[in-house]
Amino acid sequence: MDINTICVHGSAHKTDYTGSVTVPIYQTATFAHLGVGQSTGYDYSRLQNPTREQLENVVAALEHGTDAIAFSTGMAAISAVMELFEAGDHIVISDDLYGGSHRLFHHISEKNGLTFTAVNTTDLLLIEKNIQPQSKAIFIETPSNPMMQITDIAEVAKIAKAHRLLLIVDNTFLSPYFQNPIDLGADIVMHSGTKYLGGHNDTLAGFAVTASNELSEKLRFIFKTVGACLSPFDSYLLIRGIKTLSIRMERQQENALKLAGWLAQHPKIKAVYYAGLPTHHGYEISKRQARGFGSMISFETDSEQTAHQVLERVKLILFAESLGGVETLITYPMLQTHADIPASEREAKGINERLLRLSVGLEASDDIIADLEQALR
Template identity: 65%
Template sequence: MKLDTACIHGSKDNNHKTGAVCTPIYQSATFAHPSVGESTGYDYSRLQNPTREQLEKTIARLESGVDALAFSSGMAAISCINELFCPGDEIIASDDLYGGTVRLYDYITIKNGLKIHYVNTGDHRALSEKITDKTKAVFVETPTNPMMHVTDIRLVKEIIGSRDIYLIVDNTFLSPYFCNPLSLGADIVVHSGTKYLGGHNDTLAGFLVVSNHELAEKLRFIHKTTGASLSPFDSYLMIRGIKTLALRMERAQENALKIAQWLREQKKIVSVNYVGLPDHPGYEISKKQSRGFGAMISFETDSKETALQILQQVNLIQFAESLGGVESLITYPILQTHADVKKETQRRLGINDRLLRLSVGVENADDLTEDLKQAIG
């Protein structure tokens, strides 16, 4: 079954007998046992729920994983991974990560005795030099949020070699429709399902997809014990959103390329970061490891005033955090998504008061450029 078909039919629940075309919402916290020592396979919804199970099967299929786990948010999913490690263990992470992941690492993970090293995971010498016997995981986001740096996943796997180090890839920006990191050597794929998978800016969710059963078992134990499982209703909304993933990704990407090209021609726009532009430094790597470039753009304006004016003046495009939905959203990373990233890191990465991030939705591209045009002035 091809990926676009799996988006629609991957959640087919073959167990129910009603012929319902859509997976029902099993809004039940608990399930009765037929007799002592017997189970229907469902005991309690924190552990298993039929709606969530169908969603998990779909995600596992889309990412070619052996198992997928659904969480109440992307951050809950990333937090679950951290429970695999012990005090003294070290994680190497991309230095340009979603700010919430940095906040988790810098304020909570560290407190629990883990050490985080940030490196440019696209710089293979820097990555090799950081690996020690204490390294237990390399956490890669590609393309990165918000600077759109691309990491060669296969190469990171090559550097890790046969060492006992998990390669974790946050695939939120590309979604399984454009990239499947497990097939490139990753052990765990992370998704903020809140973004492209859900696709409608109406539901928080997170996923982990794993490459082998042993790891799946460890994560399932943490998942059911710590309890951030996705609710049946939110699981249903996710299943519904995923049905149009292929259509949305294609349209959003088409729009993003048009808008990135248009932005480049504007006098008040100094630079545009979009992986789908052939002169983007990550373009060739992306072509090798993914089937598309996604629809996330960041761009630098000529002044803070221009950046603020755009945020103030956009009408159709909404000034709001998040990304990956049908509605185009614009954010100000320095004050929003990346506010908790250390000042020195912000400076080094280029996250400044002139940088804006645009999540291109599926509206008509001409309407989006019209809106940007009047906002830039």
């Protein structure tokens, strides 16, 4: 079935027989049993809920996975995946990661005995060089946050399989509409459902999508034990958001391509990081492994003063954290998403006082450009 149809109609498995066009919100904590040893298939909403199950089936279908598990947030999903590992295990990670992932790995997971080596995962030799006897996984973001680095998923998958490591890919920036890491060899795909899957900046959610039943069973056990499940109402909001995923992703990408081209020509902009520009180092890899470039742009202004000026003068664009919604948002990574990363590490990656990150929305592209133009004047 075409991805556009899956987005609109969702899972073929239905739990409602009234003819309701929308998936009902089963706002219940528990389910009654028909008798001793008899069950409807649902016992307690922490374990499973019909509304959440519908959402999970849709996301699994979109990502071509065996299962998708819906968590209360993206960070809850990544935290659960880290529970697959034991004290002493080592993981190679992208050196350009969402700040929340960095915070989890280095302040929580390391405390629990895991070790991490951060490398530029666009360099395959660096990945190979940093694999240790105790390595158990490779964790990558592509495109990465906020420098938009593009890692070759298929090539990293070959390395992971050769060393019997799990490959975990955060696919938040492109969504399953533009990229399917499992098809390229990934074992687990992560999403902050808050972003493009939800698409309206109105709810939090996270997903772990598995490529095998074995991984699904392990994560389901962690899920029910830890209990960071997505609520029925939030599951409903995600189902509703996914119905327009395809048209949102196409329009936002169309806007982003125009904005990236405009920014690249502006005298006060010194660098533009967007995989859809032919000058981007990962442009050819992106074309090979994805069906689109997405709508996330980072750019460097000529000075800290200019960066502050943009943040303070934008009117249509909102100065706010998060991304992937219908509204265009601008973020200051060094003070917001990546504030917990040590300054020396941050600046070495290019996350400095001049860097801004733009999540391009659905407004008319000319209006977004006009707002940036007046803010930069």
